[in-house]
Amino acid sequence: MVVSADLAVRTLGPCRIDSPLAPRLGARETTQHSVVEEDRILFDDTLSMAGARGVPLEQLPSLEPGGPRKKIYFDPAKTRVGIVTCGGLCPGLNDVIRGLVLELSRHYGVRRIVGFRNGYRGFIPEFGEDVLDLTPEVVMHIDDEGGTILGTSRGKQDPEAIVDALERLNINILFVIGGDGTIRGAMDVVAEVERRGLKVAVVGIPKTIDNDIPYIDQSFGFQTAMSEATKSIHAASVEARSAPGGIGLVKLMGRHSGFIACYSTLAKDDADYVLIPEVPFTLDGEHGFLENLRHRVQERGHAVVVVAEGAGQEHVEGEEPGRDASGNVRFGDIGRLLRRKIVEHLDAHGVENNVRYFDPSYAIRSVPANPYDSAYCLRLAHAAVHAAMAGRTEVIVARRRRRFVHIPMALAVSRRNHVDPLGDLWMSVLEATGQPVRFG
Numbered sequence: 001m002v003v004s005a006d007l008a009v010r011t012l013g014p015c016r017i018d019s020p021l022a023p024r025l026g027a028r029e030t031t032q033h034s035v036v037e038e039d040r041i042l043f044d045d046t047l048s049m050a051g052a053r054g055v056p057l058e059q060l061p062s063l064e065p066g067g068p069r070k071k072i073y074f075d076p077a078k079t080r081v082g083i084v085t086c087g088g089l090c091p092g093l094n095d096v097i098r099g100l101v102l103e104l105s106r107h108y109g110v111r112r113i114v115g116f117r118n119g120y121r122g123f124i125p126e127f128g129e130d131v132l133d134l135t136p137e138v139v140m141h142i143d144d145e146g147g148t149i150l151g152t153s154r155g156k157q158d159p160e161a162i163v164d165a166l167e168r169l170n171i172n173i174l175f176v177i178g179g180d181g182t183i184r185g186a187m188d189v190v191a192e193v194e195r196r197g198l199k200v201a202v203v204g205i206p207k208t209i210d211n212d213i214p215y216i217d218q219s220f221g222f223q224t225a226m227s228e229a230t231k232s233i234h235a236a237s238v239e240a241r242s243a244p245g246g247i248g249l250v251k252l253m254g255r256h257s258g259f260i261a262c263y264s265t266l267a268k269d270d271a272d273y274v275l276i277p278e279v280p281f282t283l284d285g286e287h288g289f290l291e292n293l294r295h296r297v298q299e300r301g302h303a304v305v306v307v308a309e310g311a312g313q314e315h316v317e318g319e320e321p322g323r324d325a326s327g328n329v330r331f332g333d334i335g336r337l338l339r340r341k342i343v344e345h346l347d348a349h350g351v352e353n354n355v356r357y358f359d360p361s362y363a364i365r366s367v368p369a370n371p372y373d374s375a376y377c378l379r380l381a382h383a384a385v386h387a388a389m390a391g392r393t394e395v396i397v398a399r400r401r402r403r404f405v406h407i408p409m410a411l412a413v414s415r416r417n418h419v420d421p422l423g424d425l426w427m428s429v430l431e432a433t434g435q436p437v438r439f440g
């Protein structure tokens with residue numbers, strides 16, 4: 001079987017130790033529900049996509065399956081584990097931490113697990129952060145709360161200092177729970193680990209409420225966050241329908257990808273317009289957004305507009321986008337700009353208007369995971385533990401088309417997941433809202 005280089009997963013070495021889970025794996029075979037270790041998971045999911053590669057079946061790009069192995073690399077009794085959460089909050093962070101700790105301790109018998117506090121700065125002595133001992137008792141009920149018991153942060157830290165801390169604490173496995181920035185940071189850590197000739201596995205559990213990590217079905221916490229967002233859309237709709245010329249305007253998170261705006265709109269089916277970063281729009285002119293909205297309000301008496309924070313940035317004049325500590329762009333406020341423009345435009349045309357502006361902001365990501373996301377987080381945590389104990393490194397675990405897989409970190413950060421303006425999701429949004437295919 002040929003494995004394309006970018007899909008090959010790196011391992012620390014041969015697995016020689018019997019896994020404590022081996023007795024449960026005896027009868028496992030590849031079925032529609034599970035994939036055995038020796039098998040691979042096809043990268044393409046349609047005949048035409050696979051066929052377009054024009055290569056024999058065994059050379060088709062494929063991913064390593066996730067799941068427990070009969071033989072593992074690390075001896076659980078001697079293994080020390082670190083866990084860190086970085087970047088913005090996301091529902092389910094505590095579920096993942098809990099899942100890692102329970103799987104490591106109960107099923108593999110790992111006895112020393114520590115949590116680094118407040119993201120990558122938790123490794124740096126100058127910040128004076130103590131590590132937190134993570135036991136089943138400590139983590140048992142943390143999933144009841146949103147956030148992360150470890151804390152999180154943005155801002156780059158020196159990979160050499162991070163690996164110094166790993167050496168100081170004799171850590172063999174580091175789990176990083178974070179988004180694209182965190183994964184890039186983890187790749188720097190892997191490079192430094194290798195430079196020193198250490199055998200430390202670094203495994204990621206991808207986190208992003210924006211759902212912008214590619215090659216995975218959907219990121220954990222996304223479903224919870226978009227469910228929270230529907231509350232604001234509903235409130236905007238109630239307000240809009242209760243006032244003459246009522247316009248409910250909702251700004252939602254989503255820097256580069258408008259998934260939250262799209263899915264929460266579909267869930268409520270109350271919105272008349274959705275504006276996302278992936279689909280540019282014009283404001284002015286006969287076919288611009290403002291004129292379309294004016295007609296809608298005059299004809300129907302009210303309207304609901306959902307806008308993702310990264311949408312229409314070209315319209316946010318005079319505000320130079322800044323950068324946060326991690327180097328992410330800080331966008332101008334498209335929500336406030338739209339509110340002002342809508343009022344000005346409708347006033348100028350003598351159309352009565354009552355704009356109600358909603359910015360739920362952090363409220364959608366600070367809540368505990370819903371049951372679906374909790375179950376998903378637990379399964380991701382299990383997959384991450386299996387990968388790490390089997391010596392996999394520089395990988396993230398993910399679910400792709402219902403299968404748990406190992407994705408090399410380099411591939412996971414090679415691009416961003418976007419709403420495809422020519423794809424099914426955006427088509428559904430156009431159907432649900434009735435907005436024109438393009439403004440302008």
Ligand SMILES: Nc1ncnc2c1ncn2[C@@H]1O[C@H](COP(=O)(O)OP(=O)(O)O)[C@@H](O)[C@H]1O
Pocket residue numbers: 086087088119120121153154155156157178179180181182183184185186188207325326327328
């Ligand atoms: N290109 C990069 N190289 C190394 N570390 C990075 C890089 N980008 C971000 N990081 C680090 O990863 C952590 C989280 O990144 P951030 O972008 O804030 O969140 P997220 O992981 O959710 O994308 C921060 O400590 C940040 O400094």
Ligand SMILES: O=P(O)(O)OC[C@H]1O[C@](O)(COP(=O)(O)O)[C@@H](O)[C@@H]1O
Pocket residue numbers: 087088089154179180181207208209210253254255309324328365
């Ligand atoms: O937490 P901050 O620094 O205010 O940043 C807010 C940003 O964080 C997010 O919630 C998620 O970003 P990350 O995936 O980089 O953590 C974005 O949707 C939002 O723009």
Ligand SMILES: [Mg+2]
Pocket residue numbers: 087179180181328
């Ligand atoms: Mg990010």
